[in-house]
Amino acid sequence: MAITFEHVGYTYQAGTPMATPALSDVSFTVPDHGYLAIIGHTGSGKSTLIQQINALLKPTTGKISVDDFTITPQTTNADLKPLRRHVGMVFQFPESQLFEETIQRDIAFGPQNFGVSEDEANQRALNMLETVGLDESFADRSPFELSGGQMRRVAIAGVLAMQPKILVLDEPTAGLDPQGRLEMMTLFNRLHQEQGLTIILVTHQMEDVAAYADEVAVMQAGKLLTCATPQEVFNDSDWVQSSDIAVPRAAKFAQRLSDRGVKWDQLPLTADQLADQLVQRWPGMGAHHE
Amino acid sequence: MENIIEVQHLSYRYQDTDERPALDDISFTVKAGEWLALVGHNGSGKSTLARAVDGLLPFSEGTVTVGGIKLTPDTVWQVREKIGMIFQNPDNQFVGATVEDDVAFGLENRQISRAEMVPRVKAALDEVGMQAFAQREPGALSGGQKQRVALAGIVAIAPDILILDEATSMLDPQGRRDMLALVQHLREEKHLTVISITHDIDEAASADRILVIDDGKLVEEAKPAEIFAQGERLVHLGLDVPFTAKLKQALQDRGITVPAGYQTTTEMEEWLWQSLSNT
Known part of the structure; x- marks a missing residue:
């Protein structure tokens, strides 16, 4: 499913003295x-932006198209x-939204809410457990006995059980250990590659931007500074510096070598990209050797 | 330097019937003024260990001695006086309606008079750069500001030891750097001993020494550079692989001979530049 934002603006408590513009x-x-x-930095409008995609917040001005759906300020619930x-939608710390007595019932809750039969919802729950890397023995356990990382997997399984076409992830790996982060990002990438899910990822991890994203949107003070490939965005080092955005460690390191x-x-x-280019320049090895 | 913390043969089971202990015969010491990092993957027992040191766990075997006082049910309050702890989620540790009330909470618990309390709260907030937020509601602050307020609460009670339990893991990269710089500053100024439980490679690099916990056991104890030299294995220890180690692995995979051991980014840059110039 494609997503298009056209001149979208959003103001919290619009029309009141408390009105705060968050997107323009x-x-x-x-x-x-x-x-x-x-x-983008904390408070730059990233979370406000992604909440427009499923119309949790509706734009104050402008128009959003998601496939055949159109969201305008006039759209009704x-x-x-x-x-x-x-x-x-996978919000920050989604595990705080778990509530059911068993893991299977928690995962099945979403699809049932959208009219899927109980049997099918339960079957989907079992399948989703496997997708997120937990075996069937977890089905009847309480979600509250799990470790933080496992609870997060269950919460994500609950979102996947609704079989979305678009997955919106708000810092999905915050607070996980490096192993857990890697497994989580690999899972999303697999869903993207194998099932063709459109992925929107809010993140502070520039390594993940470089490794997975086709394009990166840079937010600052409610405005979209740019939206381009990671290569294009990180390549302009003067712009990167003046816009105060972080760059992947490899890019930063390569920059130090280019300064020399x-x-x-x-x-x-x-x-890996850095190593590929270093090999080409390596004395006695590379194609560029003079 | 004297040992400010001594842990001897500490074991703990959450339930008597648990087959595997959460902590299994752990012994180590911490010198006064040292920065010690505790690393390990999720569920390895590192937070449990920190809690045991703070007297938050009724451990079954072994001894914990803090500042010369052996931890027992009778001395637990004396021991806790010496330790300030900051947890992962700042929202779980606020009690005050305003920032200054929250910082004052620890002092109120210690029956400090109001005349003494007011300047101490102000000084603590100044120390962490949060004086301007004294009247604000803690819930409305950003994550980094919340952890600063939590630090102010600790500065106010002036403990000897600061334990950070993944205190930077919810912050954005800038917030994380600011917090680490602040802890480093406080440590020097107040001669604090710091124990940080972390998955963050930069935070671990700030430490004088790293303890690696796995399955409740202390499996390694070394300086950061020695630990970081383990490359890809670090992920199993609950740490990120430092960028220089990733790059070395990538070069090695492409048939380039790399120097052994851990290199800082500056050392790596120097070596690469020398190698590339060496035609």
Whole structure:
């Protein structure tokens, strides 16, 4: 499912003396099966932006299209139910939303809410447990006996059980250990690759942006500064510096070498990309050897 | 330097029937003024260990001595006087309606007079750069600001030991760097001993020494550079692989001979530049 924002603005408590603008004139497109990362400092509007995608917040101005659905300031909630089924939202610390007595029932809750029969919802719950890397023995256990990382997997299984076409992830790996982070990001990438899910990822991890995203949107003070490939965004080092955004460690390191005169074909964003280019320049090894 | 913490043969089971102990015969010491990092994957027992040191766990075997006082049910309050703890989620540790009330809470518990309390709260908030927020509601602050307020609460009671239990894991990269710089500053100024439980490679690099906990056991004890030299294995220890180690692995995979051991980014940059210039 493709997503298009056209001149979207959002103001909290619009029309009151407390009105606070949070988004202004945001326009971008994510193609079907796209993978967009959204970066920006705390308070830059990232979370407000993603809540527009399933119309948890409706734009104050402008228009959003998600596949055939259109969201404008006038759209009513009744029109939105079919849309919400297709947009899976994983909020920060989703494990805090677990509530059922058993893990299976917690995962099955969402689909049942959207009209799926109990039997099918339960079957989906078992399948989703496997998808997130937990075996069937977890089904009858209480979600509250699990470790933090396991609870998060259950919460994500609950979102996946609704079979969304778009997965919106708000810092999904915050607070996990490195192993857990890697497993989680690999899972999302697999869903993207194998099932064609469109992914929107809000993150502070520039390594993840470099490794997974097709495009990266940079937010600052409610405005979209740019939306382009990670290569294009991180490549402009003057712009990166003046916009106060972080860059992947490999890019930062490559920049230090280019300050000493090493020339890159294009700025490496990962350790592997950097190593590929270093080999080409390595005395006695590379194609570039003079 | 004297040992401010001594842990001898500490074992703990959450339930008597548990087959595997949460802590299994752990012994180590911490010198006054040292920064010690405790690392290990989720569920390895590192938080349990920190709780045992703070007298929050009724451990079954072994001894914990803090500042010369052996931890027992009778001395637990004396021991806790010496330790300030900051947890992962700042929202779980606020009690006051305003920032200054919250910082004052620890002093109120110690029956400090109001005349003494007011300047101590102010000084503590100044120390962490949060004086301007004294009247604000803690819930409305950003994550980094919340952890600063939590630090102010600890500065106010002036403990000898600060334990950070994944205190930076919920912060954005800038918030994390600010928090670490602040802890480093307080440590020097107040001669604090710091124990930080962490998965963050930069935080672990700030430590003088790293203890690796796995399955409730102390499996390794070394300086950061020695631990970081383990490359890809670090992920199993609950740490990120440092960028230089990733790059070295990637170069090695491509047939380039790399120097052994851990290198800082500056050392790595120097070595690469020398190698590339060496035609």
